[in-house]
Structure formats: C-alpha cells, structure tokens
Amino acid sequence: MTDATVPPAVARPGLFEGDARTRKRNAAERRFRLYGMIAVGAGLFFLVTLLFAIVSNGIGAFQQTSFTLRVEMREDVLDKPGNRNIEDIKAVKTFAYKPLLRAAILREIEGNGIDTPLSGAKIVGFSSDLDKLLSDGAAAKLRNQVLANPELIGRTVEVTVLASSRVDGYLKGRVTRESIARDKNLDAEHLDLVDVLRGAGVVGKGINTAFITGTDASDARPEQAGMGVSILGSFFMMLVVLLLALPIGVAASIYLEEFAPQNRFTDLIEVNISNLAAVPSIVFGILGLAVFIQFMHLPQSAPLVGGLVLTLMTLPTIIISTRASLKSVPPSIRDAALGVGASKMQAVFHHVLPLAMPGILTGTIIGLAQALGETAPLLLIGMVGYIASNYPDGVGAGFLDPNSAMPAQIYEWAKRADPAFYERAWGGIIVLLVFLAAMNILAIILRRRFERRW
Amino acid sequence: MYDTPKLESETVTDEVKISARGCQVHYGDNHAIKDVDIDIQDKTVTSFIGPSGCGKSTFLRCLNRMNDTIDICRVQGNITLDGQDIYDPRVDPVQLRARVGMVFQKPNPFPKSIYDNVAYGPKIHGMARNKADLDGIVEKSLRRAAIWDEVKDRLGAPGTGLSGGQQQRLCIARAVATEPEVLLMDEPCSALDPIATAQVEELIDELRQDYSVVIVTHSMQQAARVSQKTAFFHLGNLVEYGDTGQIFTNPADTRTESYITGRIG
Amino acid sequence: MPAIWLTLAVLALATAGYVLGRARALTSAGGDSRKLHSLPSYYGIHVFLFTAAPALALLALWILVQPLIIERAVSTHLPERVFSGNADRGLVMSDVRRVANGLDLAVSQGAMTTEYARTVRTELTDVRERLGEVGVAVGSDIGPEVLRAAQNYRSLAARGDLLRSLTIAVLALGGLLVSIIRTTRDFRARNVVEQAILGLLLLSATIAILTTIGIVFSLIFNTVEFFGLYPAWDFFLGLTWSPSFGGGSELGIFPLLWGTFYISLIALAVSVPIGLFAAVYLSEYASPHVRSVAKPLIEVLAGIPTIVYGLFALLTVGPLLMRVFGDGGVGIMQAGTAVMTAGLVMGIMLIPFVSSLSDDIINAVPQAMRDGSLGLGATRSETVRQVVLPAALPGIVGAILLAASRAIGETMIVVMGAGAAARLSMNPFDAMTTVTAKIVSQLTGDADFASPEALVAFALGMTLFVITLGLNVLALYIVRRYREQYE
Incomplete structure (x- = not known):
C-alpha cells in the first residue's frame, strides 16, 4: 500500500541540549510574548495616564478660595430713609455694595499692618484695584444676604465671599507670578497682599459644594460656575430614556425573541437593529434636529428632545442585551408553563420575563450610562451653548425648559477662553465619571447577585 | 467484523522507548492519574483501554507534555524518553513534541491547503533546506499516511474540504512529517465511519515498522486488532499491562476481566 | 384642551x-x-x-x-x-x-x-x-x-x-x-387581549425600522434641497472647503474626507497593533489571574465618554505634542490641535474596541487547532501567527472595519482635538478637520437652516451615514460568516 522507505535517521540532539534553531525559535517566542505584554502594558498605561490627568487637573474644582471679611453694612448707603422698607432696600443696586467690600479689605490691610501699594486704593468709584481680588459676584451675594435679612443693616457682619478666579488660581498653583506678568486682571502686589492675608486667615481654600449644586456662570466669573443645573438636565434626560427605552426595548425584544415568525420582515428588523447600534451618534443628532425640532417643533435645548434622541440611540443596545438574557432562559421553563395550560403570552410574561429581569436591568443600566456620557447629538439639538444659569422650576419645566447636560456643560467650559474654566471642565469629568462608575458598579452587583446558572 | 482476531505480531522488540515511574497527575483538586509505572516499547503498537474518565487520555498527553498547555494540570513523577527525563527543566517541550508526535480524537486539519498542513511541521522545525526538499517530505509523508493517491492532484485544496477519514489520515501525515520517534494517537477513529476506521487501522499497523505507536481507544476490538501491548486503566490507576493476547484472553486482574466482558464501562 | x-x-x-x-x-x-x-x-x-x-x-x-x-x-x-x-x-x-x-x-x-x-x-x-x-x-x-x-x-x-x-x-x-x-x-377576552398586546410588541419592534427611516428621510430631504442650491458635482469633487455665510461659499467635501481618513488611519495605526497584541496576549499567554484583572481594566477605556477623550486631547495630549514637535522642539507643529493629537487619542479610545472584538474572535478558533499545532512541536507564537491568526483573519478584518467605522463617525475628539481648518496636507502635525466636526460647526452656527452653508451639513451627514453603513454591513457580514464557520 505504501512505498515509503524508512526515514533517514535525522541527526537529533539529545533532549537536554537545545540546538541553535530551537534557541532562535524560543527567542522569537519570548519576543512575541514581550510584544503582547507591551501592548497590555500600553493599554493600562493609557488608562492610568488618562485617570491621572483627570484627577490631577480636576481635583481643584472641588476647592474654592474665599475671603472672610468683616463688612460694615452702612445704613447711609444701604437704607437712606432708615425705616428698613424692603422696597427702598431693593432700590439700592449691587453697585453700591462694592465700596463696602473694598472698605472691609482695607480694614484688614490696616488691621494687620500690611505695607502694600494697594492701601491707597480708591474705595468709591466705578472700579478699584481692590475689586480684582474678589469675584464679580461678591457684591451681588452681599446684596442678597441683606435682602434676605434687612436687620443686618447698620451692623458689622462677617461674610464669606468668593475670591476672583485669578486669586483662586494663585492659591491652587495654576496662576504664578510669571503667568500674571501679561495679565491685566491681577498684579504682583495683589499676590503679595494675598500671601499676607492668607497668613492672617482672611483668605483660604474651602470645600466647594457650589461646584456640584450651583448654576453655570458667565464667561467672566469662572469661580462661580457649577454644574448643578446640568446635572438636573442630565437627570431629566435619563428619566426620558429610562421611561421610553426600557419598555419599548423590552417589548421589542420579547417580540423578536419569542413571537416573531421567521420571515423577511423579522430579518429586516434584526438587520436594522444591528446596524443602528453602529451608526455614529452624530447622525442621531441630525435625526433629532430634523425630526424633533424642525419637523415636530419641539423646543430646542429641552431635555425632552435630548432624551428622545438618546432613547433612539440606546434602544439597540438595550434590545441586544435584553434578547441575550431572554435567550439564556432555558426552553424547559417555557415548556413547563405551556404544559400546565398557560398561553404563550402568559408563559413569557409570568415566567420568562421575571427570570430574565436582572439581565435586562443590567443591560439597561449600561445603556443609560452610555447615554449619560454622550455629547455629540446634544450639540446639534442646542444643549450646548445654552448657559444653564437657572434651576428649572418644576417637573414640567425640567423636561421642556432649555437646559444643558453634564457632558454638554463640560464641553461648554472647555470651549471658553479663560483657563480657569478648564479646571471646571476636568472637575465636571470627575463628577460625570463618578456617576458612570456608580451605574456600572450597580450593574455588576445586579449581575453578580442574580446571576443564575442553568 | 469486530471479532476479527488481532493482527499477528511480527517484530516486537524489547527495546524500551518510553518509561514512566510513579507518575501522578492532578487537575486542580482532581487526582487524575495515580502512581502509574509503565514501559512502552519501540516499534510496537501499545493501546490504552479503559472506561471513560479513567485517565488514559490524560496519561497519553503527559508523554509529549501537551498537559503543559493546561494551566491547572500538574504532573509529578518520572517519565523518560530513551532514558532522558522529559520533565527535566532543560528539556524544551517544543523539541520533545517534534520527537513525540500526536494525532487527536477529532481530525483537526488547519484551515490551510493540504500541502501547507503537511509542510507546517517540517517548516517550523527547519527540516527542509529548499522547496524540493519540502516537496519530498510532503509527498513521503502523504504516502506513509496512505492518502497520497487521493490528494496528489489537489495539494493546493483546503485540508478542511476532505472527508473525515481523509482528514484524519492527513493529520497522521502531518504528524509523521516531522519524523517523530513516537506517535501518540488519542482515539483517532472515534469520529470516523467503519470504512475509514479500517483504513486508519491498517495504516497504524504499517507505521509500527518505524515508530513506537501509542493509541488510546474506547473500542476493545480495535485494541485487539492493532496492538501488541495493552494497558488497562481504571479510575486513574494502571490496573494491568501486558501482551494484548494475554490481556484479552487471560486477564490477571478481576477489574480487567469485568471490563473486557462488559461489566464495567 | x-x-x-x-x-x-x-x-x-x-x-x-x-x-x-x-x-x-x-x-x-x-x-x-x-x-x-x-x-x-x-x-x-x-x-x-x-x-x-x-x-x-x-x-x-x-x-x-x-x-x-x-x-x-x-x-x-x-x-x-x-x-x-x-x-x-x-x-x-x-x-x-x-x-x-x-x-x-x-x-x-x-x-x-x-x-x-x-x-x-x-x-x-x-x-x-x-x-x-x-x-x-x-x-x-x-x-x-x-x-x-x-x-x-x-x-x-x-x-x-x-x-x-x-x-x-x-x-x-x-x-x-x-x-x-x-x-x-x-x-374570549384573553385571546383578544393577547392579540392586542402582540400588536403592541410588534409596534415596539418596528421602532428600529422607523428610526432608520427617520434618519434616511431627514438626511435625504435636506440633502436634495442642498443639491438644489449647490451643485452635487462641486460638492463631491471640490478641493476647497471655505464656507462663508455671506454667500459665495466653496463647499468641496474632499478636504474633509482627507482629514477624516488621515485621523482614522492614525487611530487605527495606534489601536490595531496594541489591541490585537493585547488580545493575543490575554487569550493565549496570560494566566487566568492576570486576564481577570487586565481585561476589565482595559475595557474601562471603552466606558469612558468621548467628551473625556476630547478634553484629554485638547488640554493634555495637544500641549504635550506641542512641546515636542512645536516651535520649541522639532518645529513642525503650529498648534496643539492637529491630526496627530486627535488620531492618537482616538487610537487610545479604540484599543479596547479592537482588543475585545479580537479576543472574542480568537477564542472562537477551536482549541483543537491549537492542540494540533502544539502537538507538532510548534511554539505558542508559531501557533498564534501561523494557525490561530490566519484562521481568525476574516473575523479580525471585520473587527478592524468596525473600528474604522467608529473612527470615521467619532465626533467629540475631532471637534476638540483636530482643529477647524479644512486643509489638504500630508503633515500629520497640521490642523485638519473632518466630516463630523464640520457637521457640528455648520449646524451650531447662526446660519439659517435654508442656506447652503447649513444644509451642507445634511449632505455631509448623508456621506458619513453611507460610508459607515457600508463598513458596518460589510464587517457584520464578514464576522457572521466567520462565526458560522466554527459553529
């Protein structure tokens, strides 16, 4: 059957002495392995670098520099008639409060015996060199305090007001003496003064809760900018996504997995879903702009519209994961239900769906997390560029009034000219990532807790 | 057809090729092989028989250190090839496997052409100096595997396109192309139909001329037909090892007797 | 009411x-x-x-x-x-x-x-x-x-x-x-109710189709309107992109396609080798312990929103590259926003995408193939390079196509990291812009929606949609064919 001859005896070394070729092959093997380790290392390195950049740049946003000043609320300025009539007090504009703050700073300079060219600064007038130390919003804050409690007038009150973003940056190391050389917003003598006042406990850094709860501020007041309103905007959007995407996604999955006949229409739906999952998110933005805003005239910048767009974007993700969890419920469960005379619909809703629920919820949470971080479609429906400076009043307004969203707010800050906003943007990313991490951890816990092995 | 008497043994040499002493294998917590001692002879077909899960395949995979590829598997004891310990730290498993070839349960040709399947081993081991050499090795190996006539006109066709029996003979050709000294076969016929099985069995008998062949089989008839020596494994123990004729006609151990008469298995 | x-x-x-x-x-x-x-x-x-x-x-x-x-x-x-x-x-x-x-x-x-x-x-x-x-x-x-x-x-x-x-x-x-x-x-109330519920389920399932129809229509109508105002010929073959809202714009897509292509190429050049080698290492070499730690960590990169990568490009990678290649260094980079900045960061973003897809595909190659090769005395790397990867090749090509489609459709990183100038240049340290970035800038400006300068965004969107759809369909087809082969 075979005419092969006995193979010629190959000269083989013993097992213990490797030949040159094997050594070469093993070197190649080690190199290859090394490449793999380098690749994994590179991936991890990028992750660490990214996280380091985020934390080191953004942690500053959670602290804010403020002045603690003893302000004399002079009656002759704030309430000339002297009868504490709220209308009269309201008539005094923010502008009038500025000299009070300036005087308070000068008093600190004198009280601490500081030698500074600024001690000759004007108290009255449109602007003063001392103003550069404080936030533009400081006078407004003082006014609000007085309006809330007119009894303060005539007394000397200790108030805490925000420092200007340059002073804040100086305390955080972002602003240096070199960097302010060409900066008209702050001079070296200001920094000298801040150094001394800091020693005297007048200026200091504190925890900045306003960054998380506060509203966005205009270009000139980065020290006041917070993301509270945009967090609400994101919250209302996620509510829309959850309320629409979960029921629709589950219903669509049940149909496709349990009831759909094998025909071309079903195929069409399936192909559609898998393709929609890979359509660039910006295209969903175009869809939202054309259909929801141009065609249906829904309000621009509204969380409702953002939510609708994100729903359409998230649906494929939710459908795909829901179908996977429905598929993992073994057919024997369906057979058992059908065997006791349940209808197919009852078998699905009473038995299959509850068993698949943990998986469905896990998929939904992951889809929501994806939607929460999405920015590109929001650009097109006007959620970027809107200054989120007011809290929505009420639930209806929460859905329909123009608002921003967390990622849109971050983008907005990143676009602004003042580098002080960059710190806010990084800080915003920390907040966003904390939300995302929380959602993902919740999903993992759900999966661990309810994971079922059939 | 399964009751055909075993092929008569012609040249049983007494030269020991592989020898194991006190071999233990653990799979995680599972003690899969317990203290096995065995001497496998050159130019002989040795068959390992035993019920499923008795450890015969596991032991086979120890002989060319294929178990190294499984993370949780630990091998203890002493196994030598021509007197050299194959688990010695100086031994490169790559070199060892070139000398102890293996054919698997399911035919597993690479998704490449027939030619490339056979040429793969010689290429990685640098056995051919030029294309003509390689062509010679491929042809010789295909002839030894008794498949040359069926594929010589389509060496460029994918190996996965062959029938099951042809695929398994291709895998044998692939294994002999590296000119091993020992050929391990892990249930090589279990995925084949009777005709293909007969062809492969005939081939095994031919291969005995040049190699020490170790075959794991579920079929006692097959063991009786192709092997000169038989080892019976049960629950990780080597129960009995001896001439095939003696094992099947006059087993020493009651467990062996129960198995070959069909009471355990 | x-x-x-x-x-x-x-x-x-x-x-x-x-x-x-x-x-x-x-x-x-x-x-x-x-x-x-x-x-x-x-x-x-x-x-x-x-x-x-x-x-x-x-x-x-x-x-x-x-x-x-x-x-x-x-x-x-x-x-x-x-x-x-x-x-x-x-x-x-x-x-x-x-x-x-x-x-x-x-x-x-x-x-x-x-x-x-x-x-x-x-x-x-x-x-x-x-x-x-x-x-x-x-x-x-x-x-x-x-x-x-x-x-x-x-x-x-x-x-x-x-x-x-x-x-x-x-x-x-x-x-x-x-x-x-x-x-x-x-x-028979139950039967009627169940029929009605079935109808509702079907309706939900058709939302996917309605979404696609919505996308196609919103793109087509506006694109047709655009081509009524601006010749299609000039749009597809024009070499200049200079929109001016006063009129007399030149709206050639070619420079944008070039920017998109260049950035995607760099992104793939970063992500494919790293992602592929990481996948090979994790599936063929790493111990289960290392794998269980490293794999999820790398996948964290995929869960990070693109706005974060955009900011990373704009504020970290851009200035870093500028220090090396800018005026103080090599001197071939004018600004921090450039093709290289966006490409590198996008590459980082795509690493987990490539690695987890490749990981799935490599794992789909039957263990018997590996055993066959190892049993012949091949080393692991020979097995990977000569048996596993060739067997997995179609699947990996599919994965790379999906990654390419991702790169082409990515918006935030290029909006923030690539610059705004539409330019036909070979220098990867030049600022260039992409189709997606221009969709954003044309639709977020103050232009009125009926002007060609705004409508062009829909034509750009249409182009983007067609390209990514083509890539996706092709990739999904290849991957599906590949999976069927081993099932």
Missing part, C-alpha cells in the same frame, strides 16, 4: 372601563368567575385597551399632523409681498409661529385678553413691545401680514384643538361602548 389633560382624561375613562368591563363579565357569569372563558381581569384589560389605545394613537398622530396642515393653510394665505427681499418662506413662517406663541403666552399670563389677542393690529399698537413684556423676543418688527397670519394661525389651532378634543372623546367613548357590549361570559 391641552394634550396632557386629554391623555389623562382618556386614561381615566379607560381605567373606569377596566372596572366596568370586569364587573360586567362577572355579572354575566352570575358572579362565578369559573364560568368565564378568561380570567376576569382580561375582560377589564380588554375594555381598557379598546378605550385608550385607538384614542391615544390618534392623539399622537394628530399632534404630528395638525401643525403641518395649519402651517400650509397659513402659509398659502400669506401675500407674496412679505417675501420681498431675501426673506424666505421658512423664515417668515418661523416668525409667524413665534408671534403666535407669544400671543398665547401673553394671554395665559393675563397681559392680553383673548379678544385683544385676536383683534390687535400693528397699525395701532407696538405688538413687539407688548410681547417683549411677557418675555418673547421677536427679531424684527412685526409686519401687519405676519401678525394677521399669526392670529390666523392661532384661530386655526384653536379650532383644530377643539376638533381634536371632540374626536378623541368620541373615539374613546365608542371604544368603551363597543368593548363593553362585547363583554359576555363566553367572550
């Missing part, structure tokens, strides 16, 4: 129907639920569905269609002379809508009476100022025609709303009546 109240009213009616239907069924069976064909609650749900579903479906349809009809009616009554100059119909209509909304608001805040809002004339009052008082800003002066059109719009809308409320009420009551009458003890 506002839609929200109408909806609540219908739902209330339907809930009442549930109680009625259930009670009627029980009564017809003499109070013994065992004599009913279905469980009592099915009779209730049956009535509920028949009352609410058609009414609410019609309501949704009405909300969509009514503005279109009214708009057409109002628009055709506008005299030609309001379109004098270059104000186009869409712009005038948006004024009309804004004035109408303003009047609504003024009435609801009590700044105007209903009667006054209906009859006010611009000849007599400064309507713009009155509207400004309630917080509605109208850009230009309100002409008498626009005001009249707005009043016309309001009266039509009021009439439409009344008609809507009536129709919906009739439909809901009719549904309630019919379903109640049908309810007897032998009525």
